[in-house]
Amino acid sequence: MKAFSELLDHLVYTPGRNAKLRLMQDYFRATPDPDRGYALAALTDGLPFSFPVRRTLMNLMTRRLDPELFRLSRDYVGDTAETVALAWPEPATLPAPPRLGDIVAELELMDRNALESRLETWLDSLDSTGRWALLKLLTGALRVGVSARLAKTAVAEMGAKSVTDIEEIWHGVAPPYLPLFRWLDGLAPRPDVTGAPVFRPLMLSHPLEDSDWEALDLADFAVEWKWDGIRVQVAAGRGEVRLYSRTGDDIGRGFPDLLAGFNFNAVLDGELLIMRDGEVAPFNDLQQRLNRKTVTKRMLIDYPAHLRLYDALEIDSVDLRPLPLVERRAKLEAWHASARPPSTDLSVPLEPAGKDELLQVWQGTRGLSIEGLMLKRLASPYIAGRPRGHWFKWKRQALTLDCVLMYAQRGSGKRSSYYSDYTFGAWTTHADGQTELVPVGKAYSGYTDAELLELDRWVRGHTTDRFGPVRAVTPGLVLEVAFDAVQRSSRHKSGVAIRFPRINRIRWDKPASEADRLETIMGLFEK
C-alpha cells in the first residue's frame, strides 16, 4: 500500500504527461504481483466497488477527535476524507501496513455494514498518505489526473508494446492481470484472447478539409450518412457478448435489450441509436440511456435501442481487418442476411452520381438523426487509430466543434450557485512538440436545466484550481459547441473568435484527447 499511495500522491501533483508515465512505469516495474495489477485496475477505473464513505468517516472520527477540532480542521482543509487522512491519530509506531492486493481482495467481497470496523483497522496501520490513498480507493474513483488510456500506455511502454496492443487484449484479461504482466515482463507469450469478446481499437476519421474534397475521386469512396448516435463495437463469441464505447469502456449493462438477441460470433462496428417505428430518434433520447449502470423496464420501452451496422472486424473468428472495406462490407451484408440479429440493420450506402450531386446532398443534410456524411475509401483495411486519407467525416453545415471544457464560472442571479459559464478550448501543438489546450470561446446557453446540474456536478468534481468565481477543471469533458462563424482575433491567445457559441451537446462519451484542434478551427475562417 505504501508504494501505491506514494504513486498516487506523486501523480496528483504532477502535471506533465511524460512525468506521469515515468512515475507509473517505475511503480509497475518495482511492485510485485498481484499488487501492481490491482493498482492498474484502480488507475483504469476497473475496480468493481464503490463505497460511500462520508458518513462512515464522520462516525469513526467522532470517536477519535474532539468534534470542534474536527470541524475547524475540516473547514480549513475543505474535504472530509482528506481531513480524516491528515488528522487521524497515529500510534507512535505503525504496525506493518496492509498490502494493496489484500485490501482490494477484501473490499471486493465486503458487506457494507462491515466496512466501518475494517476501515478503522486499516486507518490505524497506515501513514497519512496511505490513509488518503485508501479513502480514494474506497470511492472507486481515484481522480489523480490519469486516464485509463494513460495508465495502459504506461504498462505498454514498460513492456515495449504499443497501447493498441494492450487495448486488443484488455477485455480478455482481468485484475490483477497476471498473464498481462508476465507478457510485458517478457516471461510469457501474449495472453491468448482468440474468440474472447475483447475490444478492438477503432478506426477513426478525419474531418473533410477543402483540399481533401478537391483531391478526392468519388469512385474510390463509399458514402454513408453519419448517424447521430454513438459509435459502438459489439464483440460476441464463446457465449459472451460485450458492447464497447469508442474508448473501449464496456457499456453493455445499460443495453440488455440489445444484447439479449446477440448470440453470434462476430465483432461489429456500428452506431448505437434509439429507434421507434423504424425512425431514428434524436440524440437526446439516446442520452437518457447513457451513463447508467442499470436500466428500468420503462426505459427499455420508451427508448428502444437499435444498432445500425457499418463494418465487420471479425466474423466467425476470422479477422477481417486486413481486407479492404469493399470486401468487409460484402461479408457483413452476407452475414447479416443469414444471421438476422434482432434490433439491427445496415447503414445503407448512398450512391451519388458525382461530386456535384454529393455536395447538394450534403448541403441539404438536415434532420435530427443525421450528423453529416462519412466518406470511406473502398480499398482501406481496418486500421486502428486515425490513419490519414482513409475515412473522412463531413459534418452537416451548421457549424459545430468538439471543444474541451477548461474553466467554469459561476453564473449570476438564479444561476449564482451554478458553474454555468463555460470556457472551452481546442488542442494545439507548439513548435517544440508540446501539446496544450488554448481557450477558443465561452458559452453559457444551449443546455437544459438537467444538463446544467450535471455540468455543475462535473465541474465541482474535477476542479484543479480556483480563481475567485472561476474554476479550472481537468481537461476531461468534451462540449460540442455550435456557432455561426469563426473570425480572426488578435484579442485572444488562440487567434480565433467564435461567434454566438452555444453548447450543442455534452459529449460524455468522447475522450478529451479526441476533441478538435485549433488548426481545424482556423480552417473555418470566413473568407
Place this chain on the structure above:
Amino acid sequence: MPPSRFETWLHPTPSGLFCPPGGFYVDPGRPVDRAIVTHGHSDHARPGHDAVLATSETLAVMRMRLGDGAGHAHQSLGYGEKLTIGDVDVTLRPAGHILGSAQVVIEYGGQRAVISGDYKRRADPTCPPFELVTCDLFVTEATFGLPVFRHEPDAREIGRLLHSLATFPERTHLVGVYSLGKCQRLIALLRHAGFGRPIWLHGAMKGACDLYEELGIPLGPLDLVSEAKQSLAGEIVLCPPSALKDRWSRRLADPVTAFASGWMRVRGRARQYGVELPLVISDHVDWPELIATIEATGAGEIWVTHGREEALVHQIGLMGKRGRALALVGLEEEDLE
C-alpha cells in the same frame, strides 16, 4: 473570564507584548525604545528600535537584513545568562527555530513567563535545540494549530527530494524555501543525507548563507544561479517561494517545483502554489508537539500570539488550562515573507 493575574506585568499593546516593570517590548511590531527580539525573521525583528537585546546571532542577522535600521544600541545576551532589567530578570533559552532564535524567560514577583517566539522541537543541524523551561505563563505561536498538521520526519522528505532527482535527472529541482533559516537547514539536511554536489542559490539566499557560514555552520559548496554556465538539469536550486513561478525560473531545465513548508501537508495549499513536489519541512512545531510542549511547561495559563488560535485555545480549554488568543498584529504565517 476575570483578567489574568499576569496582566499587571505583561500585556499585549498595539506595538506588541509589553513588560511594564522591565520597560521593554518583546518582538514589537512598531519602533520602540527598548525591544527584546526572539529571532531575526522580519515579522519579529522589525527595523527602527532604539535599543535591542537579543542573542549575538540574532543581532548579526538583523544587521545583515536591516543594515542601519537594525537599531541604535545592540546588547547581546548568551543563552542561559541572566540579566536584570528594571524589576524583572530576563534569560534567553534556545528556541530551536533558526540560528540565534531564543525564548524570552521573564521572572517577576515569584512568577515566570516564557515567551517562546517561534519554535520547533525537532533536531536542526543549524541551531541549538529547544530547551524546555517550566513556567506559570507560556506564550506560544499556533502557526500549525490544527490537528491536521503533523510534520513528516525530515529524513523522509529529503529522501523524497533525492528520489525525485533520481527519477527526473534531466530536470532542475527548484525548491522554494524561506531564505533565512529554512534555506540553510535544507542545505544542511541534504549534506547530512550525503548530497555533496554544489547547491545552486537564487541571489536572495546568498546573504543568509554567508552569514551562517561565518557563524560556524558549514553548508558545503554553494553556487549562484546567476553565474551558472549550464542549464542546471538534475541540480538542486533553492529560491524564495515568490520566485517559484517567476520569470526568473525560465532559465532552468523543465523545473520540478518543490516547496519546503509545513503548509504542504494540506493538498489544497500545495495546489494553490502549483507545486509538483510538496515537502513537509517546517521550522515550527506541529500539532502534537504544540500540545506536548504546552503540557510539559506546566503552565496554567497559555497565551496564543498568532496562527490558528481558535482551535488551539479550544484545545487548551480541553486540557483544563486557561487559554487566551492575543491576535498580535504583524506576526505572519511561515511562508508569506
